[in-house]
Every structure is written in C-alpha cells, then in structure tokens.
Amino acid sequence: MNEVFGLPMSGIMATLIALLSLCLLSVAWVAWRRPVIFKLGVRNIPRRRAQTALIVVGLMLSTLIISTALGVGDTLDYSATSDTYRQLGRVDAVVVQSRSPEADLYAALDDTFGADALAVVERATAGIPEVDGLLPILDARVPVRHDSAGQGEPTAILTGIDPARLDAFGGLRGTDGNAVDLAAFAVNEVAISEEAAKELDAAAGDTVTAFFANKPLPLTVAAVVEDSTLAGHRETAVGLVMPLAQMQALTGQPDTVSMIAVSGAGGVRDAADGSESAVAALRSALAGQNLGVDPIKADMVEQAEGIAALFTGLFLVLGLFSIAAGVLLIVLIFTMLAAERRSEMGMARAVGTQRKQLIQQFVAEGSGYALLSGLVGAALGVGAAFGIAAGLRALFGDFLAIEPHVEPRSLVVAYCLGVVITFLAVVGSSWKISRLNVVAAVRDIPDVATGHRRKRTLVWGALLLGLGGLLAIQGAGAGVAFPFYAGMSLLPFGIALPLRFFGVASRPVFSAAGLYLLALWMLPQNAMNALVGELDGEIEMFFLSGIFMVVGATMVILQNTDLLLAGVSRLGGLFKGSLPAVRTAVAYPGAARGRTGLTIAMFSLIVFSLVMVATMNHNYTALYLGDEATAGWDVRADASNANPLADFRGDLAAQGVAAGEIAAVGVVASPGLFGSEVRLAGAPDWKNVDLRGMDPAFLDGSEFAFLSRAVGYADDAAVVAALRADPTLAVIDASALDGGGGFEEGSDDRFVLSGVGWDDETFAPRRVELARADGGISAVTIVGVIDEKVGALAGLFTARDTVAAVAPDPALISYYVRLADPDRADAVAQEIEAALLQNGVEGVSLRGEVEDQQRQSSGFLYLVQGFMGLGLLVGVAAVGVIAFRSVVERRQQIGVLRAIGYRRGLVSLSFLIETAFIVGMGVLSGTILGVVLARNLFTADDAADGAGFSVPWPVIATILVATVAIALVMTWVPSRQAARIAPAEALRYE
Numbered sequence: 010m011n012e013v014f015g016l017p018m019s020g021i022m023a024t025l026i027a028l029l030s031l032c033l034l035s036v037a038w039v040a041w042r043r044p045v046i047f048k049l050g051v052r053n054i055p056r057r058r059a060q061t062a063l064i065v066v067g068l069m070l071s072t073l074i075i076s077t078a079l080g081v082g083d084t085l086d087y088s089a090t091s092d093t094y095r096q097l098g099r100v101d102a103v104v105v106q107s108r109s110p111e112a113d114l115y116a117a118l119d120d121t122f123g124a125d126a127l128a129v130v131e132r133a134t135a136g137i138p139e140v141d142g143l144l145p146i147l148d149a150r151v152p153v154r155h156d157s158a159g160q161g162e163p164t165a166i167l168t169g170i171d172p173a174r175l176d177a178f179g180g181l182r183g184t185d186g187n188a189v190d191l192a193a194f195a196v197n198e199v200a201i202s203e204e205a206a207k208e209l210d211a212a213a214g215d216t217v218t219a220f221f222a223n224k225p226l227p228l229t230v231a232a233v234v235e236d237s238t239l240a241g242h243r244e245t246a247v248g249l250v251m252p253l254a255q256m257q258a259l260t261g262q263p264d265t266v267s268m269i270a271v272s273g274a275g276g277v278r279d280a281a282d283g284s285e286s287a288v289a290a291l292r293s294a295l296a297g298q299n300l301g302v303d304p305i306k307a308d309m310v311e312q313a314e315g316i317a318a319l320f321t322g323l324f325l326v327l328g329l330f331s332i333a334a335g336v337l338l339i340v341l342i343f344t345m346l347a348a349e350r351r352s353e354m355g356m357a358r359a360v361g362t363q364r365k366q367l368i369q370q371f372v373a374e375g376s377g378y379a380l381l382s383g384l385v386g387a388a389l390g391v392g393a394a395f396g397i398a399a400g401l402r403a404l405f406g407d408f409l410a411i412e413p414h415v416e417p418r419s420l421v422v423a424y425c426l427g428v429v430i431t432f433l434a435v436v437g438s439s440w441k442i443s444r445l446n447v448v449a450a451v452r453d454i455p456d457v458a459t460g461h462r463r464k465r466t467l468v469w470g471a472l473l474l475g476l477g478g479l480l481a482i483q484g485a486g487a488g489v490a491f492p493f494y495a496g497m498s499l500l501p502f503g504i505a506l507p508l509r510f511f512g513v514a515s516r517p518v519f520s521a522a523g524l525y526l527l528a529l530w531m532l533p534q535n536a537m538n539a540l541v542g543e544l545d546g547e548i549e550m551f552f553l554s555g556i557f558m559v560v561g562a563t564m565v566i567l568q569n570t571d572l573l574l575a576g577v578s579r580l581g582g583l584f585k586g587s588l589p590a591v592r593t594a595v596a597y598p599g600a601a602r603g604r605t606g607l608t609i610a611m612f613s614l615i616v617f618s619l620v621m622v623a624t625m626n627h628n629y630t631a632l633y634l635g636d637e638a639t640a641g642w643d644v645r646a647d648a649s650n651a652n653p654l655a656d657f658r659g660d661l662a663a664q665g666v667a668a669g670e671i672a673a674v675g676v677v678a679s680p681g682l683f684g685s686e687v688r689l690a691g692a693p694d695w696k697n698v699d700l701r702g703m704d705p706a707f708l709d710g711s712e713f714a715f716l717s718r719a720v721g722y723a724d725d726a727a728v729v730a731a732l733r734a735d736p737t738l739a740v741i742d743a744s745a746l747d748g749g750g751g752f753e754e755g756s757d758d759r760f761v762l763s764g765v766g767w768d769d770e771t772f773a774p775r776r777v778e779l780a781r782a783d784g785g786i787s788a789v790t791i792v793g794v795i796d797e798k799v800g801a802l803a804g805l806f807t808a809r810d811t812v813a814a815v816a817p818d819p820a821l822i823s824y825y826v827r828l829a830d831p832d833r834a835d836a837v838a839q840e841i842e843a844a845l846l847q848n849g850v851e852g853v854s855l856r857g858e859v860e861d862q863q864r865q866s867s868g869f870l871y872l873v874q875g876f877m878g879l880g881l882l883v884g885v886a887a888v889g890v891i892a893f894r895s896v897v898e899r900r901q902q903i904g905v906l907r908a909i910g911y912r913r914g915l916v917s918l919s920f921l922i923e924t925a926f927i928v929g930m931g932v933l934s935g936t937i938l939g940v941v942l943a944r945n946l947f948t949a950d951d952a953a954d955g956a957g958f959s960v961p962w963p964v965i966a967t968i969l970v971a972t973v974a975i976a977l978v979m980t981w982v983p984s985r986q987a988a989r990i991a992p993a994e995a996l997r998y999e
Contacts, residue, residue, distance in 0.1 A: 010079070010086040010317050010416065013325070022418055025425035032432045036376045039369045046366050050373030053346075063889045064342055064378050069386030070335035070882055072427025074328035076390020077397070077876060079419035082321030084398045087414035089313030093306065094277050099142070099178040100238045101273040102288055102304045104130050108686060108780055109695055110292035112301025113758050114268065115683035116697050118148065118243060119650075119820040124264040126300060133294030134271070139287035142177025142272035146170050147256050147265060148241070150649045150682075151219040151226075152849035153249065158210035163842060163851040164649065165205060166241035166248045167219055169256020177272050181234045181250070189232045191252055197259075198231040204246035206233045219249065220847045221260055223652045238270070244682065271302075299784075324876060329552045330618040331880030332430065334611040339434040340441075341607040342890055343371060347442035349898055354443075355450025367443040368436070375435030383428040390423060391415050393879065397872055404868045466510045474503025490546030491553060494529070498557040501525045520568045526561030530554050531941050534949030543768065554942060555621070559613045562934045567606045570599045573930070590915040593906065594922035597895075605927055608891065612931025612972065613938070615880040619968050620939030622877065626870040627961035628947050632798060633863050635956070639801045639855040641712035642675070643834040644826040646841050650818055652848040657824050664844035670837060673827040675707025678809055680816030686780035687760055687805065690788065695780060696760035698745065699804030702812025707825055708733055714799055716743050717765060719774040719792035728793040736808030739777065740793035743767075744803065760805075765794060777805070781815045800859045831856075881972060884931075888924060888976045892983040895920070896990075903990050913988035920984035921977055928976040932969050940965075 011018055040047040054061055104126070105117035127145050134140040147169040154161040172192035175181065181189040184203055191200070201211060211217055211230055219226040228249065234240045241248020257263050273287060288304045295302065347354065354367060395413040402411035477499030484493025501522035508518045538544075566573065575595075598605040646657070654660050657676075662668050678701070685700040703711075708729065715725050722728045732738050745762045765772045772794075779787040789807045812819065828837060838852035896903075903916060944958050 010082040010321065010419065011314060012318050013079075013082070013321055014318075018418055018422065022422050022425070025422055025429065028429050029425045032376070032429060036373055039373055043366065043369055046370050047373045050370040051377050053374055054377045060890070060893055061378070063893065065382045065385055066882065066885075067338045067342060067890060068335070068378050068382035068431050069389065069427070070338070070880065071332045071430045072383045072386025072423055073390045073393065073879060073882070074331050074335075074876075075325070075426050076387045076415075076420065076423035077393040077879070078321050078324035078328055079423055080391055080394025080413075080415040081324055081397050081401075082317045083416045083419050084394060084401075084411065084414050085320055086314055086317035088409055088412045089316060090310050091412065092410055093309040093313060096236065096242050097238050097306050097309070098277060099272045100144075100270045101306045102271040102291075102302055104269040104271065104291070104295070104300055104302055105267070106299060107301030108299070108784075110296055110301050111694075111757075112303045113684075113697055114303040114305050115244070116681055116686065116758075117301075118267070118683060119150075119681055121147070121262065121265045121267050122300070124266050126298070127266070127269055129295070129298055129300070130269050130271075130291075133291055134287075137287050137290050139274050140271055140291070141274045142174065142270075144170055144174045144178055144239075144270040144272070145253060145266040146268050146270055147253060147260070147262065148243065148267040149221055149256075149260050149651055150849065151221050151651050152846055153205070153209060153217055153219045153247070154846060155209040155211045155215065155217045157215065160208065160210045161846045162205070162208050162247050163846055163849050164245055164247070165219070166243050166245065167199075167221070167256070167260075168241040168248060168250050169253040170239060170250060171253045175239070178239060178270065179277075181232075181237075181239055184233050184235060189234055191250070194231055194252060194255075195229075196255060197226070197228050199228045199249045199251045200232040200234045200240065201230050202236045202240040202242065202246055202248040202250075203233060204236050205241075205248055206230075208247050217249075220652050220849065223848070225847070226259060323548065324873075326548050326552060327618065327622075327873060327877055328880075330555055330614050330877065333556065334614045334880050334884070336430065336434045337607050337611050337614075338890075339375075339431060340438045341604060341611075343375065343435065343438035343442060344604060344607075345890065345898070346374075347371075351445070351450045352452075354445060355447050355452075358445070358447045359451055364443045368439040371439035371442065372432075372436055375439065376432060379428045379431040379435065382431065383424045386427050387420050387424045391420070393876070397876060400868070400872045400875075404865050404872075463510075466506050470503050470506030470510070472503075473499050473506070477503055484544065485541050488542065488544055490544035490550055493541070493544055494546075494550070494553060494557075497529055498526055498553075516568045519564050523561040523564030523568070526557050527565070527938075530558045530561070531945065533945050551621070555614060555617050555938075558938045558942065559610055559617060559935070562613060562938060563606050563610045566609060566930055566934065567602050570602060570605065589911065590918040591922055593915075593919045595926065597899075597923055598927055604891070608888075608927050609931040609934065612884050612928055612976075613935040615877070615884060616932050616935030616968065616972065617939045617942075618877050618880070618935075619874055620936050620965055621943050622870060622874050623961055623964045623968070624940055624943035625947065626867055626874075627964070628943070628956075628958055630863055630867050631959070632956050633800055634860060635798060637712065637714050637796065637798045638859045640799050641710060641827065642801065642825040642855055643828040643831045644838045644841065645801070645853045645855055645858075646824040646826065646838075646845070646850050647853070648822045648824070648845070648848055648850045650820055650822070653822070654845070654848055654850070660848070661841065661844055666837075666840050666844050670829055670833065671826055672829050673706065673710045675710045675825040676704040676809070677707055677806075677823045677825065678702040678812050678819040679804075679821040679823065680782075680812060680819050682820050685815070688778050689763065690776035690778055697758045698741075698760040700779065700812060700815065701804045701806045702809035702819070703732075703806055704809045705733070710825070710827060711802070713740070713793075713802075714796040715740070715793045716767075716796040717769050717772055717794040720771050722792060725793075731792060732806075732808070736811045737789050738792050739789040739805055739807035739811075740795055741791055741805045742795040742799070742803045743797040745805075746794065762791065762794070779811075779815050782817070787811065787815050800862065801855045825855075878968075881975070884928070884972065885975055885979055888928065889979040889983075892920060892924065892980045896983045896987045899987075900990065903987055907990070917981075917984040917988040920980055920987060924976055924980040925973065928973055932972055936965060936969060 013021065103114050105112050105114055106120040106122045107113070107117055124145060127143065130143060134143065149167045151165055151167045152161065152163045153165045170191070175191060181191055181200060183189050189200055194200075201209070201217070206212060209217060213230050213232055215230045217228055217230060219228055234250070236242050236246045236248070240250050251259075257265060271291070285304070285307070288302050292302050357367065358364075394415060398411050398413040405411065477496040480492040480496025480499070482496070484490065484496060505518045505522045509515060648654055657674060658668060658671065661671075680700050684697040686695040687698050687700065688695050713725055713729055715728060718725070718728055722731065728740065732740065741762060745760055746765060746767055747761055747763065748767070762775060764775065775791045777789055777791055779789065781787055789811060791805075795802050795806075826837070828834060834854040834856055838854045840852070842850060842852035906916060940960055947958055
C-alpha cells in the first residue's frame with residue numbers, strides 16, 4: 010500500500026522514524042547525563058514481571074490497532090493488484106469502440122467493430138516505443154453444457170485471439186505451466202480456463218456444447234489453461250478460447266473484433282508504470298476514428314490501491330476509540346505507579362531531586378515499556394490482520410482471492426507511531442505526577458487542598474471559550490459539521506473554568522457541562538438542522554461524537570459518585586452478611602475519582618463504539634431486507650442476445666415449467682451488460698450508467714418507492730403514471746446521487762445526478778442525453794430517484810421503446826417474474842435456469858440476491874466490530890493493573906480489616922464489587938450512549954422514514970456480559986491474593 014489519507018507511506022515512515030529517533034535520543038541523553046536517574050527508572054521494569062507484562066499488554070494497543078489497520082490495507086492492496094496482474098498478464102490497455110478517446114472496456118464489451126481497425130491502430134502505434142504488441146480479440150457470451158458430467162454454465166465467454174500475435178503477450182499457459190500452441194488447434198477445438206474446467210467438470214479430451222444464435226456448437230477441449238484475459242476472463246472467469254479466424258467463422262462474424270489488446274514494453278508489473286505516455290499518444294492518434302483506449306491495467310491497479318487505502322482509513326478512524334482508550338490507560342498506569350511510589354518520590358524531592366529529574370525517571374521507565382509493547386503490538390497486529398483477512402476471504406472470496414500480506418514498511422510505521430504515541434502519553438503523565446507536595450508525599454498523606462485561585466484557570470477558560478466560539482462560527486458558516494460541533498463542545502469548558510475560579514462548587518458546574526454535552530450530541534439531527542441548517546460530516550463525526558459524549562457522561566457520573574455509591578450501599582444492605590464488603594468497596598471509587606473516571610471512560614468508549622456499530626448494522630439490515638427490496642417481483646431471469654428467447658412463457662411451458670406458478674412477467678432490456686454512455690444535458694463528457702428499458706407489464710407490476718420526486722409530482726403514483734404516459738421520462742436509482750457510488754465514488758466514468766441531494770424531497774427535472782448505437786443522441790428527463798431500499802432496481806429506467814432507439818439489439822433481456830407462491834422463488838429460479846440453459850438464461854431469486862448482498866455488508870461490519878473489540882484488551886489490562894496495584898497500595902488497610910474481623914471472603918468480595926461497580930458504570934454509560942446516537946442517526950436518514958427502530962439486545966447482551974465477566978476474572982486473581990495476606994504481615998508492611 011502506497012498511500013494513507015492521501016499521504017505517501019514512504020514519507021510517513023521517514024517522518025515517524027525521525028520522531029521516534031528524537032524520543033529515543035532524549036532518553037539516551039538522560040542515560041548519558043543522568044545515569045543514576047535513568048537506572049532508578051528502568052530498574053522497576055524487571056522487578057515485577059507480572060505487573061510489567063500487564064503494562065506491556067495495555068500499552069501495546071495503539072501499535073496493535075495501527076498494525077492491524079495497515080495490515081488489512083496491505084492485504085487488500087496485494088490481493089487486488091496480484092489478481093489484476095494475474096488476470097491481465099501482459100495486457101496493459103485495450104482499444105475498443107467508443108465515442109470518446111477515454112474508453113471504458115466494460116461499457117463496450119458487447120460492441121464490435123471492423124477488423125480493419127487493427128491497421129489503424131498499428132499505424133498509430135508505429136511511432137510509440139512503449140508499445141510492443143497488439144492482439145485482436147473477438148468475444149461472444151454463450152451458455153455451455155457438458156452433457157457427460159451433467160454440468161452447465163449459463164454465461165461463459167467464448168473468445169478468439171490471433172495465435173500469430175500471442176508471443177508479445179506471453180502466450181497461453183496450461184495449468185501445468187507448459188505453453189499451449191493455439192495455432193495447432195484443429196477446427197472446433199478450444200482451450201478452457203481453469204475456472205471453466207471446475208464449473209463444467211471438464212478436462213482435456215472432453216466435448217462440451219456451446220450455444221450461439223440458438224444453435225449448438227460442439228467443441229473439443231484441447232487444453233486447460235490458466236484463468237486470464239487471453240483465456241476469456243471478463244466479468245466471469247469461465248472462458249473458452251480458440252484461434253480468431255475459427256471464432257469469426259463459427260459465429261458468422263468475419264472481419265470483426267471486440268477489442269484490440271495492447272502490450273506495453275516491459276514486464277507484467279512494470280509495463281503499466283510507463284503506459285501513461287503511450288496511452289496519451291495512442292488516444293491522440295485515434296481521435297475521430299470512433300475508437301478509444303482504456304488503460305485497464307493501470308486503472309485496475311489504481312482502483313485496488315484506492316480500495317485498500319479506503320479500508321485502511323476506515324479501520325484507522327474506527328480504531329481511534331481504542332487508541333484513545335489506550336492513552337487513558339497509560340495515564341492511569343503511571344498515576345497508579347506514582348501513587349505507589351509517593352513516599353519514595355517525596356523523600357527524593359526532599360533531599361534535592363528536581364521535578365524534571367522525576368519526570369526523566371518516569372520517562373526512562375515508560376520508554377522501556379513502550380519499546381517492548383511496540384514489538385508485541387506490531388506482532389499481534391499481524392496476527393489480527395491475518396484473522397480479518399480470513400474473514401474477508403469467507404465473505405468476498407468468490408470475487409477476489411484474498412491473500413494475507415503485510416509489508417515491512419507498514420510494520421515500521423505501526424511500531425514507530427505506536428511507540429511515539431505511548432512516549433508522548435508517558436511524558437504528559439510524568440509531568441502531571443511530578444507535581445506533588447513534598448511534605449505530604451513524605452508522610453504519605455493526601456495533598457492538602459487550598460483555596461488558592463490560579464489565574465491560569467481564567468486564561469484557559471478564555472482560550473477554550475474563544476476557540477470554541479470561533480470553531481462553531483466557522484463551521485456554521487461553511488456548513489461543515491466537524492468544526493461546528495467541536496466548537497460547541499468546547500464552550501461549556503470555557504464557561505465552567507471561570508465559574509470554578511470564582512468559587513462556584515464543582516458539582517453543579519461540571520454536572521451542567523456534562524449534561525450540556527450529552528444534550529448537544531443526543532439532540533435529534535432534524536432538530537439541529539432546524540436550528541443551524543444542514544451540516545456536512547463524514548465518518549470523523551463518529552469519533553468526535555463518541556469522545557465528547559463519553560466525556561460528558563463521565564463528568565456527570567464522577568460529580569455524582571457519592572449518590573450512586575450510596576445507592577449501591579443501600580442495595581448491599583439487602584445482604585446482611587456482605588454489607589461490610591459492600592461498604593468498603595464503594596468507598597474507594599469515591600476516594601480516587603481520577604482513577605475511577607479514567608477507567609469508566611475507557612470502558613465507555615469501547616462499549617459505545619461496539620454498541621453503536623452493532624445497532625446500526627442491525628437496523629439497516631432490517632431496513633434493506635424489507636418488503637420494498639424486491640419491488641414486488643420474486644425472480645429475475647437474465648438472457649443474453651447470443652441466444653434470444655422467442656416467447657419466455659411459451660419456452661418455459663415447453664420445457665415443463667408449470668405456467669400456473671407464474672402470476673406476472675415484466676421485461677427489461679439493457680443495451681450493455683456494464684452500462685451505457687449517458688450525460689447530463691450540456692455536459693461535455695459521457696459517463697457510464699446501467700440503462701434499462703421497461704415494458705408496460707414491468708411498469709405496471711413494479712412497486713416503486715421514490716426517495717425524491719421532480720417538482721409537480723405529488724406522490725409516487727403520479728411519477729409512475731407519468732412514466733406510463735410519456736416514454737421520454739425516466740427514473741434513476743439513488744446510487745447515482747453524490748456520495749452513493751460506494752467503491753466507484755470519485756470514478757471519472759461514474760454518472761452523477763448533480764444538483765439533487767439525499768435530503769431533497771423534490772428537485773427540478775433533469776434532462777439526460779443517451780448515446781445511440783448509430784451515432785445519434787436521444788434524450789430523457791429524470792423525474793424520480795428510486796429509494797435505496799428498493800435494492801432490486803439499479804440503473805436508469807425508461808420506456809423500452811426509448812431504449813430500442815438507442816440500441817436495437819440489447820445485450821441483455823431480463824424477465825422479472827412474480828410468483829403465485831413467493832416462498833418458491835429459489836426453486837423456480839433454478840427450474841427456469843435448467844429449462845432454458847441452452848439459451849444462456851440465468852435465474853436469480855431476488856430475495857436471495859438482496860439477502861446475499863446484505864449478508865456481505867453485515868459480515869463486513871461484524872469484522873469491523875471484532876476489530877474494534879480489540880479495544881477490550883485495554884479494559885482487561887486496565888482492570889488487571891488496577892487490581893494488582895490496589896492490592897499493593899492497600900496492603901496495610903487490608904491488614905487492618907483482617908485484624909478487626911474481616912474474613913478472607915469479604916476482602917475478596919470487596920475487590921470484586923468495586924470492579925463490578927466501575928466496569929458496570931462504564932458499560933452502562935457506553936451502551937446508553939451508543940443506542941441513543943444510533944437511534945438519532947438512523948431516524949434522521951430519509952431512507953429510514955417510517956421504519957421502526959429496534960435494539961439488538963442479544964448482541965449487546967453478549968458484549969456486556971463478556972466485558973463484565975472478563976473484568977471480574979481479571980480481578981479475581983489479585984483479590985484472592987489480597988485475601989491471603991496475613992494481618993500481622995500486612996500491618997508491618999511499609
């Protein structure tokens with residue numbers, strides 16, 4: 010992977026190595042100039058190995074998250090690019106029929122042109138040294154049947170290539186690695202791809218039957234070759250290849266080709282790097298020839314790298330919650346270490362040690378932990394990335410061969426960034442804990458609180474108030490959500506600090522600030538839009554909302570801890586035998602609010618993110634699997650133009666499919682399998698969109714739902730009536746809106762219905778031009794945007810007669826079938842496909858297709874949840890560290906309790922109750938915040954208008970129970986250790 014967030018990885022690595030070097034140089038300076046201070050710090054690392062192991066586990070999380078995210082990106086980049094190079098081989102670009110020099114191979118797959126174009130291309134490339142080979146190719150989509158094995162494939166690519174020109178493209182290779190001599194093939198002999206051999210259960214020497222123009226074509230398998238573009242790999246890897254002349258004769262298309270492949274000088278991987286100048290020169294030479302060039306290899310590699318960068322960015326942003334929790338844990342760990350060594354630090358200060366030397370001591374110790382944790386985190390991140398790769402393979406393995414792969418550069422970046430984050434957190438923590446009252450520290454008593462007012466409190470308040478106001482004004486003016494909400498979230502702190510300076514009690518001030526943050530972020534989106542207008546925000550708002558909501562909730566909890574603990578104590582009164590343990594347990598969280606707050610915030614952050622994603626996934630899955638998803642149809646049967654059907658119902662009846670099962674049939678014609686050229690009226694460039702021509706039966710039988718309608722149409726029925734009356738009107742699915750392109754978002758070829766937003770209920774009718782096969786232009790007017798809930802309808806839909814004028818011979822005819830019994834959709838789809846196999850008909854259950862698509866989306870989000878769940882390691886480590894340090898810190902108190910009659914069981918129970926309270930508050934806070942924010946976001950989505958909101962309690966309960974249970978297990982070990990402490994030994998402990 011070469012880029013992250015648009016920044017080159019090489020530059021990121023160099024910068025992070027420099028930053029890490031600065032960090033290590035500062036520690037090396039301490040070791041050189043202050044060797045005693047350095048040794049005092051690092052000597053603590055090997056002293057308590059169990060504690061060191063827990064600290065390393067806690068500190069490794071940042072590196073683990075970063076390493077995992079980069080590893081996933083590397084895996085996707087490597088898998089997709091390797092698949093591209095493996096499929097294309099030496100094919101770097103293709104020349105196809107196109108109105109524009111910037112062609113799209115898949116939009117032109119069904120177009121053919123005269124073979125004399127090869128001479129034109131040869132003349133054009135004669136002066137281009139970067140081109141070292143041309144190969145004419147003719148394709149036909151055909152069904153294939155292997156009768157002996159009882160196997161068939163409704164869609165295969167029968168392709169013809171010129172054997173005399175194969176050498177420049179590396180030739181054909183058999184699955185055994187040996188070259189296949191295509192020129193030696195006899196008439197009606199073919200080589201089949203490895204995928205075709207698997208699907209048809211065929212081998213060399215077998216006879217298979219292809220069907221073209223409704224005529225059988227018996228073909229003998231001469232060899233099985235590797236899946237590649239030369240072997241017919243297009244939208245499917247099921248390919249059959251023969252010499253071009255035989256293909257032209259067999260299909261009755263003399264002097265005709267589908268494309269001309271172009272090989273660049275160089276190897277499989279490096280030729281694409283220098284193809285840009287060759288493509289530009291070739292496009293210039295072919296201008297006006299009705300031919301265009303698609304640099305397919307460079308485009309596919311660029312797309313693969315873009316997808317990898319997108320996923321890496323997604324995982325990094327979602328991992329910010331865990332990274333933030335990891336930083337909190339670092340602060341917590343060093344706060345507890347400082348509390349344990351308070352007397353030691355006080356005596357050191359009393360005999361002349363300076364504050365900066367205490368900081369240097371802790372930084373030296375923290376650096377040791379950071380370097381070790383970085384190694385552990387980077388290694389475990391590789392394992393986590395490989396685990397996610399296995400999940401991706403299970404979800405998307407049919408489309409892409411996922412191969413786990415992590416670049417050394419990514420490990421270096423993850424290690425350096427993780428260590429730098431940990432080092433900076435250690436420095437900040439060390440600075441804070443070095444500020445102590447020497448006398449109180451020597452006597453090991455709490456610092457004496459004074460009423461002294463510090464002017465810097467006012468300064469900070471003024472800065473936060475000013476910064477918050479500026480950000481809010483700037484965000485509102487620019488219509489950008491991030492600065493607006495960040496500014497509005499800083500304002501309460503800018504007000505609270507001056508109030509505290511002037512003596513207002515902390516509880517009402519910070520409770521009000523926390524409640525304000527919760528109200529700000531929990532306010533329904535529609536209400537906020539009414540106040541400040543619509544603001545644009547992306548995934549970064551998820552992180553920002555989580556941070557401030559957790560901060561607000563934690564502030565409210567901490568400022569009212571005494572009330573909450575009093576309630577817990579009263580509950581404990583119901584169990585008389587355990588009441589002493591309950592009262593002891595509830596005393597400590599209130600006495601150490603900072604420690605309690607950090608732990609609650611950590612668990613709240615992690616649980617918030619998990620619950621939020623789980624709840625959104627649950628509700629959107631239900632939304633997109635609703636009754637509207639299939640538009641009222643049950644089965645779709647796709648038939649190519651290679652073997653057209655004369656009468657769909659009649660052909661089915663002739664093959665024994667019961668006509669009584671079919672209640673209605675609607676027909677949709679598509680000029681191209683992968684889109685057609687369209688553009689907004691007045692736009693200079695042609696774009697790609699799936700064009701669909703509806704017959705009246707389809708229009709009458711479809712249950713349309715529109716996200717947005719053109720001005721003048723009162724409801725959905727009015728739009729449908731207009732489509733029925735006027736063949737020049739059209740509707741388009743919501744993926745054409747800005748931001749709806751998924752992985753194709755930002756593609757130069759993608760058609761975007763500009764000027765229509767996701768929140769627009771109405772829009773001005775938009776005129777769209779359609780490129781006709783005869784070179785002319787037709788036009789339609791878009792009057793509706795199909796709701797994204799209708800997953801079965803994708804593309805630009807207009808009247809079939811209008812599409813017939815664009816393309817008289819459509820590449821695909823789709824028959825939409827409504828059944829008398831919708832529950833038989835899967836069975837009927839299979840029956841239709843089996844009955845019409847020789848026509849190349851492919852039957853699909855629409856409900857099954859939508860469910861499969863949603864299953865992949867949900868499965869991916871489950872992987873995301875698993876990735877985010879790595880943050881629970883922070884909580885586990887935090888609980889373990891807190892419990893172990895609490896035993897050491899309270900050793901004397903435990904001895905006193907045992908001396909006055911506490912049984913071992915009560916001591917152990919006290920620790921468990923304390924943990925249960927702290928973890929429970931964090932889990933409860935995160936759950937409530939996650940559910941509320943998920944509900945606000947879901948109900949604010951226009952697509953969810955009228956849909957019910959539900960909470961996936963089984964999933965959430967599993968998360969919560971697992972979190973609390975693991976936390977209690979981590980507490981149980983040190984609590985048993987504490988219970989075994991002998992009273993006399995504990996009382997003598999110093």
